[in-house]
Amino acid sequence: MPYNLLSDINPSSIHWTIQVKVSRMWEFHGNTDEGPIKHLDLILLDEKNNAMYAEIPPDAISILKPKLNEGMVAVIKKFLVERAKTRFKAVDAPYMIKMNRLTNINKTGTYPPTFPEYTFRLTPFHKLNEYVNVDEKFHDVIGQVTAVSNSAVVRVSKDRHQTKRVLKLQDLSENTLDVSLWGNRALEFNGEQVYEQGQKQAVIVIFVGTLYKKYGGPPFLSCTSACRWYINKQMIPEVQRFYQQLPQPSKPIEKITLVSNATITTQVQPKTIMQLKKVDPFDQTDERYCCTVTISRLTPNQGWLYVSCRKCRSGTRLIGGTYKCNDTDCTEGDPEYRYKLCLIGTDGDGDLEFVLFGDVAQLLIGKPVIVMRNKYRSDEIPLEIQNIVGQKFTFVVRISAKKFIRNPNADPSFEVIYIAEQFGKQDLNLQINMNQPPSTSTPLQVTKDLPPLMPITDNTIGAKEDKAQDNNLEIPFDPMDIEDNQRLFDDGTGKKRAFEDIEDSPSGSTMKAKSKSSKTK
Structure with missing residues (x-):
């Protein structure tokens, strides 16, 4: 059947049918990646x-999200066409598509072999100064x-803390540009492989969907x-053309050491797991250590949240329909859900339990605890937590003294007070489709006899098809939503475990290593 081209659709009708490729897809959460999702965004290409x-x-x-993947071609109908937004425009088009609950999306395996894959509009480095802190377009x-x-x-x-990675780009006129990647983008970008490959040959990157920012220091691409x-x-073709014009041989990529605030401001001793054991x-309760581990599994028979006192973070108990703090010196009892994430980490020579509370766990998971509580039943292990297994981190930790003293024959447990570095998944499973035709420009003739560029895959930090959030609005805490026996927790296996071994973190101890305030771009 004939399909409508994107250049033809407009608000005058609601009966359009398009065949398009999903070139890009991302979740928009507002100013941070941690809040509720406001809308799911896509860039669509037609033939x-x-x-x-x-x-x-x-x-x-x-x-709709379960029906969509980046790179797929689909037939879509039952949507509205509206005027394009005037801010954060990713493509030059007068209109945009607004989907709804009735929108029909069907993946198709039959489409023209010349279907494009990429779309971009390159801005020269010297033109970026015209767009400093301007949000009209990406x-x-x-x-x-x-x-x-x-x-x-x-x-x-x-x-607030966030994961960051920086790099430097250079154009053919040797102008340089600072680039900052934030949140999941910093983890997905395979900086380690880029550096390794950059010792042998050029690494050429096209970044799309960026903003040019300036906060006090030099401007940078965000x-x-x-x-x-x-x-x-x-x-x-643009990559091939750029490669052809580069001076040869290419200079090796340099390494930038980006140090976390915890490492800058807190004196910590590096330890292996065998040394931590x-x-x-008794003598080293207040000592901080750093340890680099890969998460091998979740601690068995443990949950991922508990009902805490809002003031001191201790556990609570239900007395006469009212929650009371377990700390007898605390006069508060106002309850709230709080993360308690128990992980087993290994460095190759041994393994230990690492426990993350509150904001530290949220930094790892990427979503507030109330959002996860609304999204998952108490007998489920959330997908976001399952995806932590296989990831590598450098933790700043302290020993959970009371827990170890109660059971001195077991290995100690360590509380993570800071995530100093995140390396992402160590297995690179993403496949590169080398057979897709270019979507921009016409093929150009190769004029230099150069070795082929080696493609680089992204780090995998989570499942590609995450469950969509039905409605991530925060809701008030409801004491009736907590089991009557608050001393027991469903661990996801049908068993119950007591809260007795929760190591109560002092109020504000997590994420508050003594430090001087530092501004970060």
Whole structure:
């Protein structure tokens, strides 16, 4: 059947049927990646390389998101066409698509072989100064990576921390550009492989969906949820053309060391797991250590949240229909859900339990506890937590002294007070489709006899098809939503465990290593 081209659809009708490729897809949460999802965003391409932005509202995400994947071609109908937004425009189109709960999405395996895959509009480095802190549109750039950092957790405000990675790009005129990747984007970008490959040959990247920012220091390209990148995709003519014009041989990529606020401001001793097992809980209670581990599994028969006292973070008990704090010196009892995440980490020579409370666990999971509590039943292990297994971290920890003293024959448990560095998943399973035709420009003739560029895959930090959130609005705490026997917790296996072994964190102890305030771009 004939399909409508994106260049033809407009608000005059509601009976459009389009065949499009999902070029990009991302969740928009507002100013941070931690709040409730406000809408799901897509960039769609038709067979003539027309591009259009599409948006799915929160009430339709759980219905439509499971039917969508980046790179798929689908036939879509039953949607509205509206005037394009005037801010944060990802493509040049006068209209946008607004999907709804009745929108019909059917994946198709039959489509023209020339169907495009990418869309971008490259902004030259020297033109970016015209768009400092301007949110009218996103910017796409191409450049050679000349330096790349590790990922690290940095302070972005008084009470908020976020993962960051930085790199430097250079254009063909040797102009340089600082790039900052934030949150999940910092973990997904495979900086380690980029650095390794950059010792042998050029690494050329197209970044799309970025903003040019300036906060006190030099301006930089900011990469958040809308950002994507295409690394050494030699099938893209712009990448091939850039490669052909680079001086040879290429200079090796330099390494930037990005140090987390915890490492800067807190004196910690590096320890292996075998060394941590020898820590004395009596003499070394207040000592901090750093340890790099890969999460091998979740601690068995443990839950992921508990009912805490809002003031001192201790556990609570239900007395006469009112929750009372377990700490007899605390006069409060106002309850709230709080994360308590128990993980087993290994460094190859041994393993230990690492426990993350409250904000530290939320930084790892990426979502507030009330959102997770609304999304999952108490007998489920959330997918976001399951996806932590296999990821590698550097933790700043202290011994859980009381728990170890109660059971000195067992290995000690350590509370994570800071996540100093996140390395992402260590297995690279993403496949690169080298057979897709380029979506921009016409093929160009190769004029230099150069070795082929080696493509680089992203780090995998979670399942590609996450469950959609039905409605992530925060709701008031309801004491009736807690089991009457608050001393027991359903561990997800049908068994119950007591809260007796919860190591109560002092109020504000997590995420508050003594430090000088530092501003981060």
